[in-house]
Amino acid sequence: MAQAFTQQTFEKDVLQSPVPVLVDFWAPWCGPCKMIGPIVEELAAEYDGKGAKVGKVNVDENGQLSQSLGIMSIPTLMVFKGGRPVGQIVGAVAKDRLVDLLKKAMA
Numbered sequence: 029m030a031q032a033f034t035q036q037t038f039e040k041d042v043l044q045s046p047v048p049v050l051v052d053f054w055a056p057w058c059g060p061c062k063m064i065g066p067i068v069e070e071l072a073a074e075y076d077g078k079g080a081k082v083g084k085v086n087v088d089e090n091g092q093l094s095q096s097l098g099i100m101s102i103p104t105l106m107v108f109k110g111g112r113p114v115g116q117i118v119g120a121v122a123k124d125r126l127v128d129l130l131k132k133a134m135a
Contacts, residue, residue, distance in 0.1 A: 030072035031083035035093040038085070043111040045081060048133035050126065052084040053094055053104040060120035061103045067123045068105075071130070079134050107133045 033041055033051060042049045052068045054061035072082035087094040087102055097106070097113070107115040107129050115129045 030068050031081065033083045033085045033090075035090045038090075038093055041081075041083070042108050045108070047080050048107055048109040048114070048130065049081045049083065050075075050130050051106050051108065052082075053087050053097075053099045053102055053106070054084055055086060055088050055102055057088075058102050064103050064105075064120045067126065070123065071126060075130065080130055082130075105129070109133045 030052065031041065042051060050068075050071065052061075052064065054065065068082060068084060075082055085093060087099060101118050103118070103120060105117045105121075105126060106113050114133050117125060117129060
């Protein structure tokens with residue numbers, strides 16, 4: 029299951045992570061977010077313990093964090109590596125695009 033990241037846990041769980049982290053910025057009322065949600069959950073299960081983490085940030089509950097990262101549209105999926113964003117996709121996309129983004133960060 030995808031980990032829930034918050035303003036309080038983001039620094040430790042994402043920015044200080046020893047492995048790349050795919051973060052889905054979403055909201056419960058967002059249609060495209062609902063479409064991509066199951067894909068994010070699949071990736072979380074597939075990459076668990078395999079060199080990457082996958083999690084989600086609810087932008088309604090963590091507005092300050094989302095704003096500080098420049099999230100303007102949702103869903104926005106960002107990959108962080110070494111405390112910095114290294115890739116980003118905005119909108120609902122096919123699973124293979126997310127896999128490619130994550131694999132690039134793991135290389």
